[in-house]
Amino acid sequence: VDITPPSQEQIQHFAPRIYEVVKQVPPGRVTTYGAVAQVVGEEGCDARLVGAAMALVKDPEVPWQRVVNAKGTISTRNERAMLAQRQRLEAEGVTFDARDRIDLERFGWRGPDPDWAAQHGYHLLPSQEEPDQPSLF
DNA sequence: CAGATGACTCCCA
DNA sequence: CTGGGAGCCATCT
Numbered sequence: 001v002d003i004t005p006p007s008q009e010q011i012q013h014f015a016p017r018i019y020e021v022v023k024q025v026p027p028g029r030v031t032t033y034g035a036v037a038q039v040v041g042e043e044g045c046d047a048r049l050v051g052a053a054m055a056l057v058k059d060p061e062v063p064w065q066r067v068v069n070a071k072g073t074i075s076t077r078n079e080r081a082m083l084a085q086r087q088r089l090e091a092e093g094v095t096f097d098a099r100d101r102i103d104l105e106r107f108g109w110r111g112p113d114p115d116w117a118a119q120h121g122y123h124l125l126p127s128q129e130e131p132d133q134p135s136l137f
Numbered sequence: 138c139a140g141a142t143g144a145c146t147c148c149c150a
Numbered sequence: 151c152t153g154g155g156a157g158c159c160a161t162c163t
Contacts, residue, residue, distance in 0.1 A: 004157080004159050004160075005159075007159095007160060008161080046146090047144095048144085048145050051143090051145060067144075071145095074144085077143080077144065082144095
């Protein structure tokens, strides 16, 4: 069970940025709610907020189907939407295993383009944010 | 007005 | 690697 559903105010505040991030995910790739929240990178933006925002997507340019949970499975609440999301992903070439999970190592989005992120003020994903910062001196 | 209800993730057994 | 539980409250009916 969950707690603290994001307030409508929070959703409206973050939705535009969340959608911009989701639009960066290319076809055939998927990302997670938590990852999107990290890229948005603002205080108060967490996975659940991203989920709430995904539920309100109306802009057909936002590939909401490419956002799944950390386990690599579809989190949509109703059976109907869940199937639709899966079919959209399969149409892009994403595959599911026998347990309805997506191999995130294989299909996971590696984060936004560094230049784009820098220009628009977004964060990169941790792995990419600090690939290796060994010798600076 | 009260009660049910959350597009999640992390932690531990 | 899987499964189950906690987090702790604003909205909606």
